[in-house]
Amino acid sequence: MTATIVRKPPGTRPRRPVWEEPPSPLGQGAKTVLFGLLVLSVLFPLWVILVTSLSSRETIAQAGGLVVIPRGIDTSAYETIFAGGAVTRALWISTMVTVIGTALALTVTVLAAYGLSRPRSLGYRWLLAYFLLPFLIYPPLVPKYLVVTGLGLKDTIWALVLPPAISVFNLVVVRGFFQGIPQELLDSARIDGASDFLTLTRIVLPLARAVIAVVGLFYAVSYWNVWFDALLFIDRNDMYPIQRVLQSYLLAGQAPNTSGAASATMPPTEAIKMAVVIITVAPIVAVYPFIQRHFVKGVLIGAIKG
Amino acid sequence: MSTREATVEAGSDRTRPDGSAPSVPRPAGRRRRVPLRTRLRRDWQLLAMVAPGFVILLIFSYLPILGNVIAFQDYNPYLGSNPLDAFVQSNWIGFGQFQLLFADPAFWHAFRNTLAITAFQLVFFFPLPILLAIGLHSLLSSRLRGFIQTVVYLPHFFSWVLVVSFFVAMLGGAGLLAQTMREAGLEPWNVMTNPDTFIILVTVEAIWKDVGWGTIVFLAALSTIDQNLYEAAAADGAGRWRRLWHITLPGLRPVIVLLLILRLGDALSVGFEQFLLQRDAVGRQAAEVLDTFVYHFSIATGNYGYGAAAGLFKAAIGLCLILAANKVAHMLGERGIYSRS
Numbered sequence: 001m002t003a004t005i006v007r008k009p010p011g012t013r014p015r016r017p018v019w020e021e022p023p024s025p026l027g028q029g030a031k032t033v034l035f036g037l038l039v040l041s042v043l044f045p046l047w048v049i050l051v052t053s054l055s056s057r058e059t060i061a062q063a064g065g066l067v068v069i070p071r072g073i074d075t076s077a078y079e080t081i082f083a084g085g086a087v088t089r090a091l092w093i094s095t096m097v098t099v100i101g102t103a104l105a106l107t108v109t110v111l112a113a114y115g116l117s118r119p120r121s122l123g124y125r126w127l128l129a130y131f132l133l134p135f136l137i138y139p140p141l142v143p144k145y146l147v148v149t150g151l152g153l154k155d156t157i158w159a160l161v162l163p164p165a166i167s168v169f170n171l172v173v174v175r176g177f178f179q180g181i182p183q184e185l186l187d188s189a190r191i192d193g194a195s196d197f198l199t200l201t202r203i204v205l206p207l208a209r210a211v212i213a214v215v216g217l218f219y220a221v222s223y224w225n226v227w228f229d230a231l232l233f234i235d236r237n238d239m240y241p242i243q244r245v246l247q248s249y250l251l252a253g254q255a256p257n258t259s260g261a262a263s264a265t266m267p268p269t270e271a272i273k274m275a276v277v278i279i280t281v282a283p284i285v286a287v288y289p290f291i292q293r294h295f296v297k298g299v300l301i302g303a304i305k306g
Numbered sequence: 307m308s309t310r311e312a313t314v315e316a317g318s319d320r321t322r323p324d325g326s327a328p329s330v331p332r333p334a335g336r337r338r339r340v341p342l343r344t345r346l347r348r349d350w351q352l353l354a355m356v357a358p359g360f361v362i363l364l365i366f367s368y369l370p371i372l373g374n375v376i377a378f379q380d381y382n383p384y385l386g387s388n389p390l391d392a393f394v395q396s397n398w399i400g401f402g403q404f405q406l407l408f409a410d411p412a413f414w415h416a417f418r419n420t421l422a423i424t425a426f427q428l429v430f431f432f433p434l435p436i437l438l439a440i441g442l443h444s445l446l447s448s449r450l451r452g453f454i455q456t457v458v459y460l461p462h463f464f465s466w467v468l469v470v471s472f473f474v475a476m477l478g479g480a481g482l483l484a485q486t487m488r489e490a491g492l493e494p495w496n497v498m499t500n501p502d503t504f505i506i507l508v509t510v511e512a513i514w515k516d517v518g519w520g521t522i523v524f525l526a527a528l529s530t531i532d533q534n535l536y537e538a539a540a541a542d543g544a545g546r547w548r549r550l551w552h553i554t555l556p557g558l559r560p561v562i563v564l565l566l567i568l569r570l571g572d573a574l575s576v577g578f579e580q581f582l583l584q585r586d587a588v589g590r591q592a593a594e595v596l597d598t599f600v601y602h603f604s605i606a607t608g609n610y611g612y613g614a615a616a617g618l619f620k621a622a623i624g625l626c627l628i629l630a631a632n633k634v635a636h637m638l639g640e641r642g643i644y645s646r647s
Contacts, residue, residue, distance in 0.1 A: 017537065019537050035441070038454070038457075038458055039453075039457045039458070042457050042461060045476050048482060065481075066481070108358045108359045112356050115356035122342075122349040122352070131359065134363060137625060139366060139367045140370055140371065140617045140621060141601060142373075142613045143371070144370040145604075146370075147369050147370050149389060151365075162366065225464075226465075227579060232605065246467050247471075250471040250474060251470060251471065251583060277475070285460070288463060
């Protein structure tokens, strides 16, 4: 899996091959504009939302809503949000769902991927078909709803944690990596008397750190982003994950509910709304750059083996 | 079964590591005969590792798939103390729900909306990651390219709630665009609630979220094209566009065909959460697709059997499409989603 970037020795600037014609100014200009707009379309909204969330009542009133050019920093919106109330509670729920869910899903996925990585093992073909079939047939909505409610999981975080605890795509990615590990390594471990559990924990896992980081990020993001499952399975307001709260503030037009603060001293609604957006984005933006360089590998294994 | 035969089997296995037809045909009915007990003792740890995933899929995938049979019932959730009890006590009505469904104009409306949106996105969204990947690949500075990639991959990890919130903040009635237009003395337009332009809006949202992510596969394919081809073509006088047409695009062909087929196989799904979130703002006329139809006519209204029938119908068509698309892939000599190995 070569990286898309041709590695040049450090210090030398990449150069255009001699046979390639010099770029036309028109083409260069078009490319610059296109890429510039694309990058701006992501960064500009983030900027506006961040600035508005940090603006005072006067700045927001002056700008007429959203603020593009910052005038001072006012953190009262964040203070209000973190002082307790719906958002604080939702953040706590979402963090729990994400941490427990990711740990559980990674464990289940890694174990299953290793168990399915040895083509001559007992029941291999049947088990593999069993695990891959849900990739073609999605669990239908209505019966799934009845199963989860029938198990009494409604209004618990387990309704959000358990059903997505194994994703076939991630399973295929991890299994593909395991199958790429040289057989000699596993054989030598076996000759030394290591059981399969020992081989997995002592030999395979240390080699698989990168792929586990990527798959872990995929799981963590999907747990953090859970919205529809919460719409289905969570009726109690005090069990809402953060995406549900974000939806009710920004899309359903519900006024941010802050615990008992007098409305005169309250920070402006716009700032609070945007602060909720920033809080929802923040974990993703914070974690993502560290794992981004491994993406290409992970996604491609999935694309090829899948 | 004797150990001698087991060794012979193992030996013959080694001669065909790829699993192709053995050079010496085996006698019929005599597959490998390592006793089950031996294999169990050897593999029980692997089976134990598979078990948790097995149970989760059993409960949350296979049980619901079996539960599809309530589409043939007049399912009444209030009959029993739990869904299983209600299932046992509900009446079987055969294809009654399906007859109702096929006579329901709202269903066909959702069906048409879904197909229209799929077709629209196939034309206006599908080619963009290819073009963007070619553009990115042509950038000389790897640092600039890395920066652009980092930025454009990011929205892929946003939830749909977040994406729609971004669009509302920028383009909604109280958003930045409307605000700027009001200041300029213009009548602000609110694209977030306009049903006529909704198909464009959802496509732009989908592009914003996933165009960068979509380039990954194409960038990888681009990096496997032999650079000497370009040099030879240039020496023979082929210009930039002819090289693009005769080298780059043929090099990407397998990936393009594969993704196109996958997309066609999934033609009845067009981003469920995206539509559910915006359905109320825009109205059912424009924003009702099959998935939201299933949701609104089952769980939201309590008519479970009807929704299950709609869901089952969609799933059956979807499965046929996937299998047909894969067949076409094999016929075109591509690998498809799965191969018969």
